[in-house]
Amino acid sequence: MTTDRLITQEFSLNLGPQHPSTHGVYRVILTLDGEKIVHAENVIGYLHRGIEKLAETLTYPQFAPYTDRLDYLAGVLNNIAYTQTIEKHMQIVVPERAQYLRVLFGELSRIASHLVCVSSMALDLNSFTGWMYAFADREKILDLFEMTFGGRLTTNYARIGGVSKDIPDTFMSAIRSFLDSFYGRLKDFNDLVSFNQIFIDRTKGVGIISADQAIDYGLTGANLRASGVHFDLRKKSPYGLYDRFDFDIPVLQTGDCYDRYYIRILEIIQSLRIIEQVLQSIPEGTLMGDVPRVIKPLAGETFHQIEGAKGLLGFHLVSDGSKSPYRLHIHAPSFVNIGIIPEIAKGMLIQDFIALLASLDFVLGEVDR
Amino acid sequence: MTQFLFNFLALLHITGIIADVIVILCYFVFILLFIIINVMFIVWLERRMSAFFQERLGPNRVGPFGLLQSVVDAVKLLGKEVIRPTATDKWVFLLAPAICFVPALLLYPILPFGKGLVLVNLNIGLLYFVAISSTTTISIIMAGWGSNNKYSLLGGMRTVAQMISYEIPLIFSMIGIIMLVGSLNLVDIVNAQARLWFIHVQPLAFMIFLIASIAELNRAPFDLPEAEQELVAGYHTEYSGMQFAFFYLAEYANLFSLSILGVTLFLGGYQGPFFPSWIWFIGKVYAMIMVYMWIRWTLPRIRMDKMMKLNWKFLIPLSLFNILATGFMIKAWPTIQQWMR
Numbered sequence: 001m002t003t004d005r006l007i008t009q010e011f012s013l014n015l016g017p018q019h020p021s022t023h024g025v026y027r028v029i030l031t032l033d034g035e036k037i038v039h040a041e042n043v044i045g046y047l048h049r050g051i052e053k054l055a056e057t058l059t060y061p062q063f064a065p066y067t068d069r070l071d072y073l074a075g076v077l078n079n080i081a082y083t084q085t086i087e088k089h090m091q092i093v094v095p096e097r098a099q100y101l102r103v104l105f106g107e108l109s110r111i112a113s114h115l116v117c118v119s120s121m122a123l124d125l126n127s128f129t130g131w132m133y134a135f136a137d138r139e140k141i142l143d144l145f146e147m148t149f150g151g152r153l154t155t156n157y158a159r160i161g162g163v164s165k166d167i168p169d170t171f172m173s174a175i176r177s178f179l180d181s182f183y184g185r186l187k188d189f190n191d192l193v194s195f196n197q198i199f200i201d202r203t204k205g206v207g208i209i210s211a212d213q214a215i216d217y218g219l220t221g222a223n224l225r226a227s228g229v230h231f232d233l234r235k236k237s238p239y240g241l242y243d244r245f246d247f248d249i250p251v252l253q254t255g256d257c258y259d260r261y262y263i264r265i266l267e268i269i270q271s272l273r274i275i276e277q278v279l280q281s282i283p284e285g286t287l288m289g290d291v292p293r294v295i296k297p298l299a300g301e302t303f304h305q306i307e308g309a310k311g312l313l314g315f316h317l318v319s320d321g322s323k324s325p326y327r328l329h330i331h332a333p334s335f336v337n338i339g340i341i342p343e344i345a346k347g348m349l350i351q352d353f354i355a356l357l358a359s360l361d362f363v364l365g366e367v368d369r
Numbered sequence: 370m371t372q373f374l375f376n377f378l379a380l381l382h383i384t385g386i387i388a389d390v391i392v393i394l395c396y397f398v399f400i401l402l403f404i405i406i407n408v409m410f411i412v413w414l415e416r417r418m419s420a421f422f423q424e425r426l427g428p429n430r431v432g433p434f435g436l437l438q439s440v441v442d443a444v445k446l447l448g449k450e451v452i453r454p455t456a457t458d459k460w461v462f463l464l465a466p467a468i469c470f471v472p473a474l475l476l477y478p479i480l481p482f483g484k485g486l487v488l489v490n491l492n493i494g495l496l497y498f499v500a501i502s503s504t505t506t507i508s509i510i511m512a513g514w515g516s517n518n519k520y521s522l523l524g525g526m527r528t529v530a531q532m533i534s535y536e537i538p539l540i541f542s543m544i545g546i547i548m549l550v551g552s553l554n555l556v557d558i559v560n561a562q563a564r565l566w567f568i569h570v571q572p573l574a575f576m577i578f579l580i581a582s583i584a585e586l587n588r589a590p591f592d593l594p595e596a597e598q599e600l601v602a603g604y605h606t607e608y609s610g611m612q613f614a615f616f617y618l619a620e621y622a623n624l625f626s627l628s629i630l631g632v633t634l635f636l637g638g639y640q641g642p643f644f645p646s647w648i649w650f651i652g653k654v655y656a657m658i659m660v661y662m663w664i665r666w667t668l669p670r671i672r673m674d675k676m677m678k679l680n681w682k683f684l685i686p687l688s689l690f691n692i693l694a695t696g697f698m699i700k701a702w703p704t705i706q707q708w709m710r
Contacts, residue, residue, distance in 0.1 A: 013519050020601060035523065035673065126589055126670035132423035192667070198590055199669045350523070350600075351672050 010038055017046045021124045021354050024364030028341065030353070037353055040345035042338060047368040055328035060086055060295040061160060063328070068154035070332060071366040074113035074309035075151070076105045079158035081306045084239060085315040086160050086295065089302040097285035098162040099241045104278045105145070105157055106240075107271040112141045113309035114222075114264040114271075121261050121358035122193045125202050130193035137185055140178050147171060161291035175279065179272065186268065194262060203258035207344050207356035210255060217340040220333050221311025223360060226263045227255035233307040240306075244281075245274045257352075260359040296323055310334050310361060330369055334362035396488055400477045408621040409439035414655075415621075415662055422666040449610035454517070457607065461515030466608065466615035469508035472501045473622035480629050481556050483639045483647035494555040495547065498630060499540055502585070505623065506532045509604050512616070516607040524603025527593045527673065534680045535584035535591075541688035542577040545695040546634050559638030566637040573691045575635045577684055579660070582627045584676070587620070588661060590668040591676060628657040 016027035025046035031039040051070065055063045067082045068075040080102050087094060094102075119134030142152040149157050149165040157164055193199055209219070214227040224231055232249040234242040250266035252259040299321040305314035311333025320326040337360050345353055374395060378388045413428065413436055420427025428435035453462060478488040479497055491497055506529060513525015547553060549570065550561045561567075568575045584591040595603030605616045632638060632653040641649030671679070 011519065122669065126592065127668070128419070129422050129666050130669075132425065136424055193669070196669060198671050201675055202669065202672055349673065351670075 008033065015353075016043075022357065023120065023362065026338070026357075026362070026364050026367070028345075030345075030350070032350070035350050037345050037348045037350065040342045040353075042341055044335075044338070044364075044367050047364045049369070051369045052328055052330060055325050057324060059323045060297070060325070063325075064159070065154065065156045068151075068156055069365055070330065070369065071113070071308060071310055071313070071334065071363045072153055073116050073363055074109040075153060075155035076102075076109040076145075076157050077113075077306065077308045077313065079155060080106050080240070081304065081308065081313045082315055083158040083160050084306065085302055085304040085317050086297060088304050089297045089300065089317055089319065090295070092161045092289050092291055094162055094289045095286045096283050097166075098287045098289070100278055100282045101163050101167065101287070102158055103241055103245070104275060104282070105148070105155075105163075107274045107278075108141050108144060109155070110309045111268050111271050112138050114268050115141075117358075117361040118189075118193070118261060118264050121203075121257075121355070121361075122199070124354050124358040125199060127193050127196070127199065130189060133185065133189050133192065137182060140182075144171070144175055144178065147174060159288065160295060162286075162288035164287075166287055172279070175275075179275070182272070186265070190265065194265060200258060202351070203261060203355055203359070204256060205254075206257045206352045207348065207359065208254065208256045209340060209344060213340065213343070214255065217343070218336045219311070219340060220336065221308065222263050222267060223260055223311065223337055225250065226252045226259040228253040233305060233312060239304075245277045247271075247273045257355045257359040260361075264361070294323065296321060305331065308333055310363065310366065311337060332366040332369060334364075334366040335369075338362050338367060396478065400474060400488070404474065404477060404622050404625070405618070407625055408618055409443065410436075411621050411625060411658060412439040412442075412617075414658070418659065418662045419666050422663075443614060446614040447611055451610040451612055452607075454607055456517045458515040458517065461511050462607075463612075465508045465512035465515055466612040466619075468511060469505060469619045470615045470622075472504045472508075473619040473626065475501050476623075476626040479555060480626065481559055481633060481638060481650075482629075483645070483650050486639075486647060487556060490554065490556055493553045495543060495553040495558070498555075498626075499536075499543075502623070502626070503532075503536055505619070512608070513604040516604070518607050520600040520602070521604050521606045524593075524595060524600045524606070527600075528587070528604060530673075531584055531587075531591065531593060531676065534677060535581045535684075538577050538680065538684040538688045539581035539585055541685065541692060542571075542574040542581065543634060544688075544692050545571045545574045548692070548695050548699060555633050555638075559633055559640060562637040562640055566635065566640075568635040571635065571691070571695070573687065574695075575631075577688050577691070578631060578635065581680075581684060582631065583661065583664060584680070586624050586627060586661070588624070589665040590671045592665075592670060593673055593676065624658065624661060625654070628654050628661065631657050 010031055010033050013030045013032050014027065015030055016022040017025040022028070027043040027046065029041040029043060030037050049069070051066050054066060058066070064079060064082060067078040070078045086092075115134045115138045119131040119138075122130035122134070145155060146152050148167050148171060149155060151157070209223070209227050211227045211229050214224050214229060219227070220231070228251060230249060230251050233239065234247075235249055247270045250263050250270065252263050252266075297317070297319040299319055301316070301318050303314060303316045305312045307313075312331065313333055314331030316327075316329040316331065317325055318327040341356070341360070344356060348356065374392050375388060378384070378391060383391065416438070417427040417435070419425075428438035431437040431441050453459070476498055479491045479494040481487040509528040509532070510525045513521045513523075513528065516522075546558060546567050549567070550558050552558065587593075587595060595605065600606070605613055608616060632650065636653050636657070639646035639650040
């Protein structure tokens with residue numbers, strides 16, 4: 001044996017913007033040593049539509065549909081975050097029934113978003129069947145959306161001061177049958193994917209984000225809670241009606257890909273608990289509060305955050321008293337969450353990197369805005 | 370069958386070397402048609418099976434039950450433009466699909482499809498099968514290297530690591546049977562199973578064969594060379610039209626031939642009561658193919674290093690143990706029988 005080592009060369013690989021598992025037009029420049037990642041660099045902006053700038057040219061109600069296009073997997077939650085910001089600024093009181101409906105559809109869309117996350121993680125680890133299972137359930141949720149307010153992805157449900165449509169007569173039986181089947185199907189999905197030994201091997205101990213790192217990089221949402229930090233805005237500073245419902249915040253300790261995956265399953269179960277309570281206690285009443293015909297908030301600033309499907313979704317509104325915002329900044333959780341990728345990716349294999357991307361669950365519509 | 374063809378040609382006063390050529394051409398056409406029809410059926414079956422697993426319908430528009438879907442797809446691929454990126458290594462790139470497809474065809478003559486239904490009764494059939502099927506690796510590394518694409522290169526490198534490693538337990542799992550039969554002839558192996566299928570004698574070897582053959586076929590959970598989510602399409606990322614179809618056909622032709630080998634070695638080949646031998650044979654082969662599909666559509670993909678670990682630290686020692694145990698039992702069985710009496 002000679003002592004000379006084989007000379008190897010690092011090479012760079014453009015993962016994306018067109019790649020099957022970057023979940024949109026996200027691009028990352030990887031420097032690879034074989035299949036090991038030496039360096040990773042995020043490149044974003046392929047989906048930039050200037051939504052924040054558009055807000056400055058549109059009136060307040062006109063901008064609401066644009067919020068659907070942020071995190072397009074959980075449109076209702078974006079609508080709620082936006083409308084609540086303006087309601088907070090203008091101190092509009094939202095009727096009880098509308099609040100309940102917001103919680104109901106907000107949690108449904110959180111489930112839909114989490115289902116996309118867990119299923120596309122399954123798909124990225126090549127469990128195609130698991131993906132199909134979860135997407136079939138998501139379809140049923142979208143059917144419920146369609147039944148109520150017509151839209152499936154771009155919902156535009158919440159209005160400033162209330163919600164746009166009441167639930168139809170057939171809704172209660174439809175959601176009942178969905179919920180009844182969903183528990184069993186979630187168990188099937190768990191058996192197929194979550195407790196599959198190969199899946200666990202692929203994700204356990206991979207891409208560990210410690211609690212300190214998570215806080216340093218400003219991670220929020222399920223990604224933060226998977227690292228052992230108990231933080232959920234629905235409990236910490238309840239907005240809307242969340243203080244009325246009985247639910248837990250699941251927290252997992254390791255912060256690896258599996259925890260980030262599994263915590264979403266646990267959150268789905270908690271969201272189901274909230275939905276059950278909403279269905280039992282939803283009152284009768286009007287849908288729209290007392291809202292001025294032309295929305296002209298007083299000059300001033302408001303920042304409002306909700307617990308979105310991907311993390312803390314915040315709107316920072318600066319109003320100059322006119323019909324459209326002077327500045328509307330969107331604090332998008334996905335944008336913050338992908339910041340940690342270069343740090344964690346170092347030393348990973350490409351295969352693990354794919355699992356990391358899937359587990360962070362970002363949506364490019366929200367990253368680029 | 371060969372004799373029948375020669376007799377038929379003799380009736381037409383064709384003898385000598387011309388008759389040989391015609392017979393060989395007949396073989397070729399027969400094999401090609403047989404493979405292509407079966408492969409198209411398997412592709413359709415895979416799509417329908419995956420749909421069944423995933424609560425979908427699958428292709429059901431073209432022909433009865435969508436049976437003609439694969440035919441239409443193949444015609445579409447034939448009509449597509451073959452694109453060769455400028456930066457590729459021309460000859461390596463162009464030859465790779467052909468080199469992938471030819472060994473897949475070469476495997477069929479030696480396989481026994483039924484009683485007396487074997488084109489070439491080769492006395493080293495098993496060795497021939499192993500030798501020819503291992504050349505597929507070359508075409509895949511050629512495709513990976515010649516494409517001059519990073520994803521293809523990674524896919525090609527993974528293939529070499531995977532296919533060469535998994536060939537070892539695949540071959541070791543057959544050795545037990547060779548020891549039991551004392552012949553490499555596939556017809557002899559089938560005939561030796563007239564009373565008892567070798568899966569009962571060699572269950573461990575069958576499990577090893579199943580796992581290693583999945584890896585050889587690049588199917589999930591071992592489909593790392595063409596891992597869509599990581600490497601886009603792996604070694605055939607840059608191929609289009611009929612060149613891609615060659616890889617695709619070769620993949621399913623290999624699936625078919627390895628299933629046939631599995632049936633021949635472990636499940637008694639064409640042996641079975643009541644029905645004609647070829648019905649038993651086709652039935653068993655498709656049962657085996659369905660097992661492969663079942664596995665593919667259930668499991669996620671395993672990680673590269675874990676896969677290698679599984680091979681070198683688990684399958685190879687286990688297969689060596691199987692060989693040892695088989696050898697021991699062959700020697701000890703007469704003695705044990707004496708004791709039993």
